[in-house]
Amino acid sequence: MTKVKVYVTYKESILDPQGQAVTAAVHKMGYNSVEDIRIGKYFEITLTDSDASAEQTVAEIAEKLLANPNMESYRVEVVG
Numbered sequence: 001m002t003k004v005k006v007y008v009t010y011k012e013s014i015l016d017p018q019g020q021a022v023t024a025a026v027h028k029m030g031y032n033s034v035e036d037i038r039i040g041k042y043f044e045i046t047l048t049d050s051d052a053s054a055e056q057t058v059a060e061i062a063e064k065l066l067a068n069p070n071m072e073s074y075r076v077e078v079v080g
Contacts, residue, residue: 002047002054003079008067009040041066051078 010016018039026034043066047054055078067074 002049002051004045004047004054004058005077005079006043006045006058006062006066006074007040007077008043008062008072008074009038010071011073014071051080054078 010019016038019037022039023034023037026037043062045058045061047057049057055076059074059076062074062076063069
């Protein structure tokens with residue numbers, strides 16, 4: 001079995017209202033050195049495929065379902 005992690009985040013050009021709200025809250029707590037916080041999604045997927053085909057399979061799933069390619073980017077990481 002192969003475990004794959006997928007990280008989905010907004011593209012830099014897209015506003016992240018949740019991230020802005022968290023950044024403002026952190027500043028109110030006195031942590032003014034925090035410049036920016038971006039919110040994303042995290043998925044762990046376990047497959048019976050080999051590492052090479054698992055990465056390709058999960059990339060296709062991320063492209064078609066997990067991420068909106070117009071607004072979000074994703075990163076696939078094969079764990080083992």
